[in-house]
Amino acid sequence: MISIQKKILMLTSVILVIMSGIWIALTFYNHKTQNQYNEILQRYLSMNEATRASQLVITDLNNYLLNPTPDRLDQLNHSKESMQSAKMKVFKLRNSENHFIVTNYINLIDSLIETTDRILMFHSVHDTEASTREFVEATRISNYISEMTLSLLDKELKTYDSFYRGIIERSGEVIKLGIWQLLLIMFLLLLATYWFSLSITRPVQKLTQAANELSKGRFDLQVKVETNDEISFLAKTFDRMRININNLILEIKNKAQLEHELQQSKILLQESQFRSLQSQINPHFLFNTLNTLSKKAYLEGSEETSDLLVSVAGLLRYNLKMLDRSVTLHEEVMVLQQYMDIQMARFRDRLKLHMEIDESCLHVRIPALTLQPIIENAVIHAIEPKEDGGTIWFRVMDGEERITIEIEDDGMGMSEDKIQQILRENFIPTEGHSTGIGSSNVVKRLRLFFGQDDVIDIVSRKGYGTKVIFKIPKKGVGQFDKAPNSG
Template identity: 70%
Template sequence: MIGIQKKIMALAAVVLFFMAVIWIALTYYNQKTHDQYNAILQRYLAMNEVTTASQQTVAALNNYLLSPTLHNLAQIDASKENVRKAKAEVMALRNGENSFALANYMNLIDSLIETTDRSLMFRSEKETEDSTKAFTEATRISKYISEMTLSLLDSELKTYDRFYRGIIEQSKELKKLGIWLLLLMTFLLLLFTYWFSLSITRPVLKLTKAAKELSRGRFDLQIEVESNDEISFLAKMFDRMRININNLISEIQQKAQLEHELQRNKLLLQESQLRSLQSQINPHFLFNTLDTLSKKAYLEGAEETSDLLVNVASLLRYNLKRLNRPVTLYEEANVLRQYIEIQKTRFTERLSFYADIDEACLHVQIPGLTLQPIVENAVIHAVEPMEDGGTIWFRIIAGDDRVTVEIEDDGPGMEESRIKQILEEAPVAAEGHSTGIGLGNVVRRLRLFYGRDDVIGIESGGAVRGTKVVMQIPAARRLECDDDKSSDRG
């Protein structure tokens, strides 16, 4: 992983590298031009030094001839040495163009030294006239040297004229090259800086966008950042935080759902307890009164009225005892028979009831007071409002692992919205039910009892007239008969 600090250091190193390359290139070309100027200047200075040294030699010789002292003689020797050094430097300047001229120039220098020595020799021999003539000759040679120097300098100027102009043009081109190099380097640095900044800002922008999405509650979007620095590590930690928050929210939602289910179950239990309490208002007085009326009707010869009162008493006793307890299909079918006897007394021939029961299934366990509310719902909506009454079919069919219980009527049927409302356990009214328990209550209790949602279904509408309630009861769950019998005896 390359850190942001390393990236910044790399950017600084690249900038310094380019600056160093430009500086070295410009310095090299400037030094090269400067060396060329120095070489030409040294040629001019070397030639001018010959003229100066020759003039100093003639002046020193004149001083000695006027005043022959050791000091003046030493001055002559020093001047001659300077002439020899200047001659050596000029000889190094020889080339193909000035070879002949420099040869004559060297001869003049040698003649000057020789004439000076001859003048000194004549002076030492007291030959004043010859010494003077030699001095005059040395003066004339010195003038020739000066003129020859000017001639050579003029020739050098002509020779290096194109060179001078080339250097000037080269300087101009070098300036242009420097400007273009500077612009190119600036462009490349800007391009590199832009790419470098994008490598930092793009992941930051992605993190910012992800943070905005998280602030809006979208915890399902994965955070992906393509980077190899600290921002990548930050993005991974950010994504891990998103996953943890999402898991936490899911857990909270699940807990809230469980709490909602628990609250709904508590309300259902409270409702059942309330219904039970409402049904238990002075039950002994009610049962005693019904028994008294039944015996009185029997003594008076009204046997049908007596049977009706017995069925009503049994039905009420069952409703009070069995609402919150599991029973068998046998007990539910028996109380359903009593309920139908009561309704036939009311509707006479308007109510037709047909039962098809597989007695091998009657031991299967079922919540108490399940069948009567469904049949009662069929009586209220399929028989009571019809002028000709209606028919109700009751079937218990054995299966491999389930027992099918069907309650069907030939009434006007049930709307799809009503079926959906009941199966989704939405609050529905239970008006007209003697038990105060509607279909919605039955659906909830069956699902809670068996722990599954597909235990009951409702078919109605379409080409089929009427309504059919189908219950798929697991056959594996059995009632512990001993407990029920002992509780019944109690």
């Protein structure tokens, strides 16, 4: 995959290579021309320096002859050395075209130096006539050197005239070439920029159109971008998102349909169960019968039997409530007390009950028949099997965010596997429950009611009893209705 960043780097690299090539070519041509100019200029300067040096020797020689001092002699010797240096530079300018003239030019310089030496020799022996004659000769040679310098310069100018014209012509051609190259680079750059912009804008436009279609709810249109960069990857990801959303919508529709059918089936099942229960027993006839027996027992002086019948009637009435109703914790505690009154009448001293209740918590609502199945389990599995019975503790405690309800027994406890089965809501209760409601059913209804999973916990060890802990949220919103209890 060629990323957009790589495309930009490639375009930039091509432009830099072209510009660098042009710059290197122009720099090389400019350097070469500059060297040629310097070479020609150096030839002119060398010839001019020889003329200036010869004139300086004549001037210094005349000054020395007029006033022969050591300083003026040193100055004259320095001028002679300059003349020798100029001669070496002129010697380097010799070529096949000016060989004869430059050779004569160098010989004149040597003659001037020799004449100067003879003048100094005649002057040292005080031969004034000979030194004067030689000085005139030296002056004549210096004039010859000046005239020959002009001749050499004229010849050099004629020799390099065509060279100058060639340089001027090439400079014009280079300028034209530079203009054409600049126009070509601009044209190529515009083409590359246009192609590069299209490779980005076209896929983005397709994605924009696809997004508009999705916003209109059309999830059946495929998003397809034929590029080889990040936009193609983005389009593929966008298309997968479209497919996932479409599948999710279909799945939600199917689930909604399934839930609707399930809810209808549940309603029909509850109605059939309720009608089946009503067909088996007439609750009002049973309540009236129990109340009649309770009053008869009270009139006959059997107050304990009367209280027991009242508890059985209340418990039966409460157990026939619909399970999708919510009640207050106070109602659950009252039914729990009636159930324990019946069990304590049955087990006598074998069953002990300790209750610690914070009455400020009794207003909270919970599903009906939540506490009785749990404490019934404690009676069946912790009290009945033990010959000397046992103890059950019931506690209601207030907290900052939750109300804690604990039902604890000192029975034989249960295994971790059984605890997990109950919490996973797949434990099948054994026979003997008066309500027919098991622990797993209680767990399921609590979680459904409060919409949370951590509303119940079980702590137990084999041989050390069992503690069931309800954690009731104070601000929880139940999902059962809040209809008043029906009689």
